[in-house]
Amino acid sequence: MTSQRLRIVPSQFVVEHLPNSTFPEDDEWIALVRAPEGLTVIREAPPWADGERWKGFYGDAAHGLDQPGMLAALVGPLAAAGIPVFVASTYHADLVLVPDHRLDDAATTLREAGHRIAD
Template sequence: MHVPKRRLLVLPSYFAVDHRARADTPVGDSWLAAVRGPDGLTVVRGVSPDAAGETDCWVGLYGDDPHSLDLPGMLAAVVGPLGSAGVPVFVASTYTSDLVLVPRERYADAEAALRAAGHEVVASGNHFIGGRASAAGQRGLAGQGQRPAERFDGEHQHIRGLG
């Protein structure tokens, strides 16, 4: 099977993954994704870098290569190398792409594994991992003049505003 090479944007904010056993709906407006299961509600929400010590922070990688639901292997192409590298993930999918969260403290391992698998990892110039700019963040979106949050405008408004 052909393994697709993906272009992944590092979103310019951190995320938290919360489990709420008795909640019916997410609280507030900082949430990005919510899934209700038999064991309660799981919510992915944006958090500020200042809140980093208060909660487990995750870095978001979003596929910048929209695809149809019937195209096999798109998510597996990303989570496979991360699993092989021992990097935990949390995934939320949209209709056209995937949001893959990796623990902030494992971002360097995740980036290395994804690049080794042939994926392109693109971050904004102001994205900080563990209090320092990531290597990808220092490169920025060369020639595009946009931060990832600016790219998620219009059609992708569900992500806008978390940056």
């Protein structure tokens, strides 16, 4: 298992599906994924946003793209605990989102799996 040092991103996020868009109308997004069925947008949750809010774990140290198992070491324990995830990967690390109301459960699960979470 690959132990990682993580931090909790202070923002809350929303994940949106825009079925008829190829690019959002604003530039307030964190990550975009374009697929045949539309555009998926991750953005900081504005106060008026409806729907599920997500919190993110992000690695404190960059890891190489050729290092296997980094994402699996995070999502595996979360899946085993029944905690949903949504992931956006960057060049340096993975942003692992969990539902806001499951943040404490997720942090406990990741610690029990050997990861360190900065306070």
